[in-house]
Every structure is written in C-alpha cells, then in structure tokens.
Amino acid sequence: MSTTAVDRHGRPDAGPPPGAPVPPRSRSRASVLPSPMTGQEMVLVAVVAALWVVLGLTTPAFLTAGSLQPLLVATAPIALVGVGMTIVIITGGIDVSVGAAIMVCSVVTAKVLVTDEVNLAVAVLLSVAVGGLLGLINGVLIAYGRVHAIIITFGTANLFLFAGLQIFGSSTVNGIPNTLDFFGRGPGGRTWGVPHAFLLTVLVTALAWWYLRHAAGGRHFFAVGGDAHAARLAGVRVQRRVLLAYLTTGLLVGLASCFTIAQGTSTLDQSVGTGKELAVIAAVVIGGTSIMGGRGSVLGTLLGALLVQSVSSGVTQLGWRSQLSDLFVGIFIIVAVGADLLRARARRSR
Amino acid sequence: MSVAPPATEAPAPQVGDTPAEGTGARLLRVLLTQRIALLAVLIVAVVVTFFIQDAGGYLTAPYDFDYMSAALINAVPLAMLGLAELLVILSGRGGIDLSVGAIVSLAGMVFGFLYGEWGWPLWMAIVATAAFGALCGALNGFLVSYIGFPALIATLATYYAFKSLAIVINNQEPISTPPIQKLFSLSRSVELPLFGRYVPDVPLGIFTFLLPTAVLVWVLLARTAYGRRLYAIGTNDVAARWAGLPVRDTRFKAYAYAGLLSGLVAVVTVGQFASARPDAGVSGGGMALPAITIAVLGGVAITGGIGRVAGVVLATLLIVWLNAGILLAFVGNAGAQYQLLALGSVLVFAALLNGLTNRRYGGSR
Numbered sequence: 001m002s003t004t005a006v007d008r009h010g011r012p013d014a015g016p017p018p019g020a021p022v023p024p025r026s027r028s029r030a031s032v033l034p035s036p037m038t039g040q041e042m043v044l045v046a047v048v049a050a051l052w053v054v055l056g057l058t059t060p061a062f063l064t065a066g067s068l069q070p071l072l073v074a075t076a077p078i079a080l081v082g083v084g085m086t087i088v089i090i091t092g093g094i095d096v097s098v099g100a101a102i103m104v105c106s107v108v109t110a111k112v113l114v115t116d117e118v119n120l121a122v123a124v125l126l127s128v129a130v131g132g133l134l135g136l137i138n139g140v141l142i143a144y145g146r147v148h149a150i151i152i153t154f155g156t157a158n159l160f161l162f163a164g165l166q167i168f169g170s171s172t173v174n175g176i177p178n179t180l181d182f183f184g185r186g187p188g189g190r191t192w193g194v195p196h197a198f199l200l201t202v203l204v205t206a207l208a209w210w211y212l213r214h215a216a217g218g219r220h221f222f223a224v225g226g227d228a229h230a231a232r233l234a235g236v237r238v239q240r241r242v243l244l245a246y247l248t249t250g251l252l253v254g255l256a257s258c259f260t261i262a263q264g265t266s267t268l269d270q271s272v273g274t275g276k277e278l279a280v281i282a283a284v285v286i287g288g289t290s291i292m293g294g295r296g297s298v299l300g301t302l303l304g305a306l307l308v309q310s311v312s313s314g315v316t317q318l319g320w321r322s323q324l325s326d327l328f329v330g331i332f333i334i335v336a337v338g339a340d341l342l343r344a345r346a347r348r349s350r
Numbered sequence: 351m352s353v354a355p356p357a358t359e360a361p362a363p364q365v366g367d368t369p370a371e372g373t374g375a376r377l378l379r380v381l382l383t384q385r386i387a388l389l390a391v392l393i394v395a396v397v398v399t400f401f402i403q404d405a406g407g408y409l410t411a412p413y414d415f416d417y418m419s420a421a422l423i424n425a426v427p428l429a430m431l432g433l434a435e436l437l438v439i440l441s442g443r444g445g446i447d448l449s450v451g452a453i454v455s456l457a458g459m460v461f462g463f464l465y466g467e468w469g470w471p472l473w474m475a476i477v478a479t480a481a482f483g484a485l486c487g488a489l490n491g492f493l494v495s496y497i498g499f500p501a502l503i504a505t506l507a508t509y510y511a512f513k514s515l516a517i518v519i520n521n522q523e524p525i526s527t528p529p530i531q532k533l534f535s536l537s538r539s540v541e542l543p544l545f546g547r548y549v550p551d552v553p554l555g556i557f558t559f560l561l562p563t564a565v566l567v568w569v570l571l572a573r574t575a576y577g578r579r580l581y582a583i584g585t586n587d588v589a590a591r592w593a594g595l596p597v598r599d600t601r602f603k604a605y606a607y608a609g610l611l612s613g614l615v616a617v618v619t620v621g622q623f624a625s626a627r628p629d630a631g632v633s634g635g636g637m638a639l640p641a642i643t644i645a646v647l648g649g650v651a652i653t654g655g656i657g658r659v660a661g662v663v664l665a666t667l668l669i670v671w672l673n674a675g676i677l678l679a680f681v682g683n684a685g686a687q688y689q690l691l692a693l694g695s696v697l698v699f700a701a702l703l704n705g706l707t708n709r710r711y712g713g714s715r
Contacts, residue, residue, distance in 0.1 A: 151646050
C-alpha cells in the first residue's frame, strides 16, 4: 500500500504539481516521471517473445500470418477495454460491469445494423455513444454517490444485463450485415496484413500512454489513486477525474463492441460479453497495474492482453483442451503480480 | 475506492441528534443505521406486495407459504456462500473472494469422484470435500495473507485456475452415477416434527446444511476469540498488529473457512442437480457475484470489520423471496431478466443508502 505513493525509484510520485505550471525544461520533468518502460513491461515483452518462439518451434503453423492475424484481432477488444480499465484502476477504482456493457452495446448496434442498414461510421458512433452513456452512469454514481466502485459496478452490471436481454428480446439477432468487416478477421479488415482492430487498439493505447505520462490531466489520475484526499487538497478535481475514468472506459467498451460484432458470425447470441470483465482485469493486473491504485501503465495492459491471448491460442494449437488456458491465465496472474510484489518489497528494503 | 468514505454503519450520536428527536426521525435513523431492521421491513414489504398481487390474481401461480417455503431451497447455497464472503470481507484490507464459485465447481467434481465413482461412504465424502474446499481456500489465504497479494487479484487467479481444473479433471463430463442421482433426496422437502402439520414442508437442506452453518459461523464470529480477532484486524490491521494479534494467521483462516463453506455448498449443489457438473459454480454469471451481492446487501462493509450473520441471512431471504415472486409475475423467461433488474437495483440502492447513512449519521467527515 505504501508503495503506491512512491515511484519505482523510491521518490515521491508526484507528477507535476497540479495546478502549477509544468516546469518548462523537459529534463527536469523527465526526472520526476517514471522511466518510459517499467520492469514489468520488459519482463512481459520477454515472456511473450519467449512464448512465441517456443510455440513457433513446436507448432510450425503458429508463426504464420494465418495464425497471428486472428490472435491480434482477438487481442484487440480485451486490450482496448483494458486501456479504460487501467485508468479506472489507476484512480483506485474498478469496473466489473464492462462485460455487461459490451453486451448492451453489441446488441444495440447489431439490431440497428439489421433494421436500418446504417453505414460503418454511424454504427461505430452509435456503439460508442451507448457505451459512453453506460460509463457515464457508472461514473456519476461512483464519483458523486461516493460509494465503492466494486459494489456499484456489480449492481450496474446486473442492470446492464437486464437492459441488454430486454433489447435481445429472448432470441438471437440474426442476419447482421457485414458493415463492420473493417474490424473483422477477413481480408477487408487488414491493411498490409495487420488487422485494423489491432492497429486502432495500438493507436488508442499510444494516445493513452502519452496522455497519462505527459499531460497534467493524466498525472491527476495517478494523484487521485495515490491519495484522493491529498490530490483534492492539491487542487485536483477528484470527482471529475473519477467520472472521466469511467466515461473513457464506457466509450472504449463501445468501440470494442464493434470489434466483437465484426469478429463473430452474422448471428449475435446472448452470451456476448460474458466473463469479459474478468479477462480485462486479468490483462490489466498482468500488465503491472496496481489494484490499489496510483500506479500502472496502458502499455503493460496491451502486453498482458497479448500474453493471455497468445496462451489460449497456443493451448489450442498444441492440441490441448482449450479450458486449460484458464489455468495458465491464473498462473500468469500469480507470477506477474508476485514478481511485482517482490520488486516492491526489494524497493522498500533498499 | 479511495474517494468514497469508509462505509461505517456505526451511529454517531453526537452528529445532529437533537434531544427532542421526533418519532419519525428516530424511525428513519433506526432504519438507516440498523441494516437488520431495514431488511426485515423490506422482506415484509416484498411478501405483502406479492400476497396482494396473488389475491388480485396477477400472478401465474399462487404465492403462498408453501411456495415461499419451497423457494428456500435456493437460499441454501446463496446464504452459505454469502457467509463465506462475510468472513473474507470482514478480514479487511480489500478482502473479497471471487473464487468461491470455482471452488464449488472443483470441489463438486471431487465429491463426484469420491462418492459417485469410488464409492466412499457419504459422510466421509462430505468431510473430504469440505476439507478439499478448505485447502483451496487456504491457497487463497496463503497468497493474500502471507505473500501479500491483493485479495481481488489472488482470488481472480485461483478462480481461473480452479475453473479450468474442474472442467479438465473429468474431460468436461459431469458425474451422475446412481449414488449421485440418489442424492437428489437431499433437496426434498420434509415435514417438521411436532407442529409440522400446521406449517408448510421445509427443504431438508435448510436443516442439514444452512442452519448448522449459520449457527456455527455466528458462534465463530460472536462467541469466540477468533471472531473478535477477525473484527479487530478488519477494522484496523495495523492497530491489531501493534496489539499483538496474529494478523496473518487470522486472515489466512478466514479464507480457509470460506473455502470450507464453498466445499459444503458443492455437496449441496451436486444434490440439487443430481449430478456433479464441472461448471456448477461458474456457469452464467457464476456464484461469486450473487454471494458478494448478498453480503453487501446484508450490511457487510466492503472495507472490512463490519458485518453480521443475521444481516446476510435476512438479505438472502429478501432476495430469494423477491426472485420467487418475480418468477410468478411474468410469463415465460422474462421473469429471469427482471430478477437481474431487481438484484441490480437493490444493490445500487443499498450502496447509495450506505453512503447517505454515513453522511447523515456519522459519516467519516
């Protein structure tokens, strides 16, 4: 817990003093920022690389475009929602309603696609708007209702599920047109062999990475998670930051839902989004974000999502039972967070 | 979340309590600060509402004492897992157990092997299953208490691991051999002795599993030194350590006990399904989220150190009877959807109410 207020080098993790002008000289600013890549991220890069090499050697089909493209496409929605979840967890909260929110966005968008045959841009905007609305509900309740995030989002998860099932109307949505194929697995969803869904995810991750690291508003998220009371005294508008975190998550859920529809068949069933909240949280914590708040990185989350997806893809290609991949996810969470705990302990004793 | 004030329900008499408090104000204060009183009022309100609807002929089947009694079969696993969450959440420092549903799945499969395949005597199989559950819980406790993992992460990891093992252990196949199928008798309803003719038959599981568990957990929390230690470390574990309490050991045991209860729930669910299903505790939304909901609704503060057995049991009754009524109020499977609406609304309502109570009757600032 005490580690949250202290950065990797044992210095106070202040960020630029909120409200005060950012120091003009970039050198002095760089010195208070954490290094661009944390130890956790470097370990993850190594682990993913090692995993890919091992899988490439054991199953020759793994390191081919036909295998890696679906892997990247499947990583995209988890990593994208993970960006929002990382910000939420950095502020010291959590959002367990994203699975249900994905369901609501997916069914609304799919229904509109079927009945109104809208084009790609309208569908994406609609989905993002619905997601943003759901995120706003969470954000308002948590920031202004002053209640525990995990409890409120358990509650809204049920409410979202109800809304989603009502819109489903006790059946599947059939005959979804291929409007969203831009994000899909097919050849229409790739540029130079890289899936658009993954490209967009990397873009969003990069933007979030820059914002969280270099913008005052981004540092405020860390301040809120480190010590909300101190942040308030320092002039951070804590409630607005908290609201923004959940709103961002909702918007990204909306975009991720478009990916989810595009990856599926022309039929959407009611199980869409089930269990995704835990998969997203798993990716975030494997990426080194502290569940206590105040510390974390979206880059780690992207790598965490990639690792989880690589494992499940690898388990399938090795011919093992696909459910075994969950066991490895569990082990990876323990190892990743355990390594982080050990490093924190080493920092403290130094 | 650090923005929210710690959810304390202790009434602070010095805050705004004028000596001449009116009856209405006092009633409001009791309802808001005494979760058990609020739950009791809500239960009465729910039951009366459905009785009136029943009398008006709005329900698809009669909502009477027989139906309410039969619905109690759903209360057995729910309340027992709610009590498991009570123990874990009480232990403080973000205590929570997401893995109870996965333990139910895995322990259920173990029970299926012991009793259904290898023909162990029933009592030995039950004891061994409970012990296995305790072992799973002990793994959580070890990670959280001795290694220092945040509870949410440790139990998320073991949730994945146990869920996966439960499915792989028997190649995704359920175990439903004849001895397991006969276990369905565990979930039958029985007539109470002496005055049984005057009251409805009650599901057997209430007496064989739920009541003993609830009484034992109550004794553990309210009448043993361990219980007092658990409340102490949940309220302030730094103070508890300085007071010389074995903080780690106490917290470790809370997780182990929660695992033990999950193991017992595994036996109950195997009996209810007449089959040891590999996804028993994780299918759909899983069992962990409803259990946490029950605990929170029952007045357990997510920050630790506050919570009572009676609150959890009453919250279970409220949800079970509410759900049972909703099932009758809608035709087809729409009722199941409205149960989600009810559960979500009740939870959000309870959480907002906790916040209001804090601010009005002794909030943290």
